[in-house]
Amino acid sequence: MGNVTLEHVTKQYDDVTAVNDMNLDIQDGEFVCLVGPSGCGKSTTMETIAGLTLPTAGEITIAGKDVTKLPPKDRGIAMVFQNIALFPHMDVYDNVSFGLRLRDFETEEIDRRVERAADILQIGDLLDRQPSELSGGQRQRVAIGRAIVREPEAFLMDEPLANLDAKLRVHMRTELQRLHKELDTTIIYVTHDQAEAMTMSDRIAVLNNGQLQQIAPPLTCYNEPANRFVAGFIGSPSMNFIEGEVGHDGFESEFISVEFDPTAFDVSVGDAVTLGVRPEDVHLTGEAGSIAHPTDPVDTVTDVIEPMGNEIFVYLTHGSRERTTMDEEQRKGDQLLMSVDPDVELSEEEAVTVRFDRANLHLFDQQSGDARCHGLVSSHSTATSEQRTTAED
Amino acid sequence: MTTAQNTDAEDGGGPFTNWVKSAIENPGKVHRAMFYVALIFFMFTTLFPIYWLVVLSLTPNDLIVNMGPIPRGFNISVFVDMWQTVPLHQYMFNSFVIAITTTAYVLLVSSLAGYAFGRLEFRGKGGLLLLLLIISFFPPAAFILPLFKLFTGNVVLFGLHSPDLFNTVGAIIVPFSGLFLPLSVFILTTFYSQIPDGLEDAARVEGTTRIGALFRVIMPLSAPGLSTAGILTFIAVYNEFFFSFLMTTGQPENGAPLVWGILAFQSQYTSLYNYMAAASLIGILPVALIVVVAQEKIVSGLTAGAVKE
Structure with missing residues (x-):
């Protein structure tokens, strides 16, 4: 049973709290990604699980055993490092079998396991090479091989693909997923790349400032972010945020208002809230027929247009203000990003009206950043909250 | 021309x-x-x-009196006869024992110290390194009297006499180990600090302790540094005269090293200069061999850390 739990784990350095009261419960066989911006504590969390740093407070159990004070070698984990960390003075076979030889395995057993790992990773013909003679992708395979021969309770992977080039990274991503299916072992995977997190994991743990923001399946993080940070971090390009407050008729801000009945949702009149809307949920009025619950139209002017090939990103502004006189902060608050189909023809400085998809609007508390409700459709709202409870289970 | x-x-x-x-x-x-x-x-x-x-x-x-630069004769038998005059092999054996023991001890201790100084963060690290540097600048001769008292059993601490090491190899190995330690600590600190943290972490996750990672990963990867420190220590101890001369009375069974052996050809009435020269040549051989074998590593060891690659 390779389940990993962290209870109230805190890591305090001299003047920095790298990890603050982290609680994680990772099931056996689960693929969990720890994501977050640089310095959010994801690597430190990983190191405390591995035992390379000891937490200041809290408890860590792996496979039901309290390992908080155990050295890394006795924790039943294997790790793949960002800088790959193959031992340069050993050939591939010695690297892969290093952990087994330290544990006094029989030679036949070592051979059998190394052979099996080499088969899975297709490194059979590299076994007598030195690490310096391998390409980046091959080295990464060997590092993964070194981890899997040990047959650990859990794999820890600290940005293992970060040093590979873009094409190889995508390739190794699918390889890792296949490997996970084959081995059916718990994998805890640290990355700052949310595409990796979205595509590979069963659940994503989003971290910021050493605190766990949300742990949920990728699509839940995407569709029902727990707070404004998660909403902004997951999804590329990022969600639009419009600051305003709750009035009697719904959300009101300087330029945009969305009508809804405040009593039907978890908000009250006068609350300072932020409206969140993803670029793909902003629709031109012409195509608004395709969405079930459109909002009232909003008048905007196109600013910068970025054709991506499969879609077009359009930056919209409120035409009423002279943009050149605005500072960075104002411009950002005024800006709305929309994603449209590539066949839509738009030019810069063109006046357009847009609608939002009510079902995919989010309200966040301005003070705390916590999500207040997802989807501003009255009949829909109960369904969403039900979904959320099931997801939490 | x-x-x-x-x-x-x-x-x-x-x-x-x-x-x-x-x-x-x-x-x-x-x-x-x-x-x-x-x-x-x-x-x-x-x-x-x-x-x-x-x-x-x-x-x-x-x-041999009033010698010019040309040999006056070809008396090669001196290389055989000298072994019969003085048991040079016993003196050489003592020198090897002293040099190898000192080198092994210095490498072991300075590896542990180099690991701590090079790879760990702790309070007072700078101060300790400075202290080590200062000690290494002390003239070794300044220690001779207190050490002589110590090794002749004249120091009493808590009612216990210090061990009587005088006239044994111990009386040479102990001070040399201390005297040559600082240099090796500095060399190995530089080397060990350059090994990436990831390798040590990997070794620890794979199943070693910190000490195990030092011996299995960090030391093999610092081979040039280790051989530099080792060879410098070995040669210095092998060639040393001052302590060797004062800490033993010159009998090969009392741990007297090579220099005593060469001096043994000199007696009150005769000086067998040709034998002394032959013994010196034989004495040079082992060190010369070591340097020839290891020179590549010494050079890379001495220059490593000078330039960031």
């Missing part, structure tokens, strides 16, 4: 003037000339003493 003189004659200047002229046009010529001058100078200063030993050893002892 003849061609050069011919051209001189054609130009009408002296040979020196002409050489200077062509050197001004072609500075590479001067560089080459200076290179050979320097080379010959260093070759002479390093190789002449060895040549001189060969000359002395081959010349029979009764002809």
Whole structure:
């Protein structure tokens, strides 16, 4: 049973709290990604699980055993490092079998396991090479091989693909997923790349400032972010945020208002809230027929247009203000990003009206950043909250 | 030379003037000339003493007064006879025991110290390194009296007499280990600090302790540093005279090293200079062999850390 739990784990350095009261419960066989911006504590969390740093407070159990004070070698984990960390003075076979030889395995057993790992990773013909003679992708395979021969309770992977080039990274991503299916072992995977997190994991743990923001399946993080940070971090390009407050008729801000009945949702009149809307949920009025619950139209002017090939990103502004006189902060608050189909023809400085998809609007508390409700459709709202409870289970 | 003189004659200047002229046009010529001058100078200063030993050893002892640079005879039997006069092999064996023990001890302790100084963060690290540096600058002769008292059992601490190490290899190994430790600590601190953290972490996750990672990963990867520190210590201890002379009375069974063996050819009435020269040559051999075998590693060890790769 390779389940990993962290209870109230805190890591305090001299003047920095790298990890603050982290609680994680990772099931056996689960693929969990720890994501977050640089310095959010994801690597430190990983190191405390591995035992390379000891937490200041809290408890860590792996496979039901309290390992908080155990050295890394006795924790039943294997790790793949960002800088790959193959031992340069050993050939591939010695690297892969290093952990087994330290544990006094029989030679036949070592051979059998190394052979099996080499088969899975297709490194059979590299076994007598030195690490310096391998390409980046091959080295990464060997590092993964070194981890899997040990047959650990859990794999820890600290940005293992970060040093590979873009094409190889995508390739190794699918390889890792296949490997996970084959081995059916718990994998805890640290990355700052949310595409990796979205595509590979069963659940994503989003971290910021050493605190766990949300742990949920990728699509839940995407569709029902727990707070404004998660909403902004997951999804590329990022969600639009419009600051305003709750009035009697719904959300009101300087330029945009969305009508809804405040009593039907978890908000009250006068609350300072932020409206969140993803670029793909902003629709031109012409195509608004395709969405079930459109909002009232909003008048905007196109600013910068970025054709991506499969879609077009359009930056919209409120035409009423002279943009050149605005500072960075104002411009950002005024800006709305929309994603449209590539066949839509738009030019810069063109006046357009847009609608939002009510079902995919989010309200966040301005003070705390916590999500207040997802989807501003009255009949829909109960369904969403039900979904959320099931997801939490 | 003849061609050069011919051209001189054609130009009408002296040979020196002409050489200077062509050197001004072609500075590479001067560089080459200076290179050979320097080379010959260093070759002479390093190789002449060895040549001189060969000359002395081959010349029979009764002809050795007022020696010139040419051997007066070819008495090769001295290399056989000297073993019968003095048990040189016993002295050499002592020297090896002393040098190898000291080197092994220094490498072990300075590895642990180098690991701590190079890879761990702790309070007072800078101060301790500075202290080590200061100690390494102490003149070794300053320790001789207190050490002599210590090793002759004249220091009493908590009612216990210090061990009587005088006239044993221990009386040489102990002070040398202390004296040569700082240099090795500094060399290995530099080397160990350059090994990436990831490798040590990987070793620890794979199943070693921190000490295990030091021996299995960090030390093998620092082989040039280890061999530099080891060879410098070995040669220095092997060649040492001062402590060896004062801490033993010169009998091979009492741990007297090679220098005592060479001196043993000298008695109150006779000095067997040819035997001493032959013994010196034999004594040089092991160190020369080590340096030849390990010179590549020494060079890379001494220059490592000087340039960031």
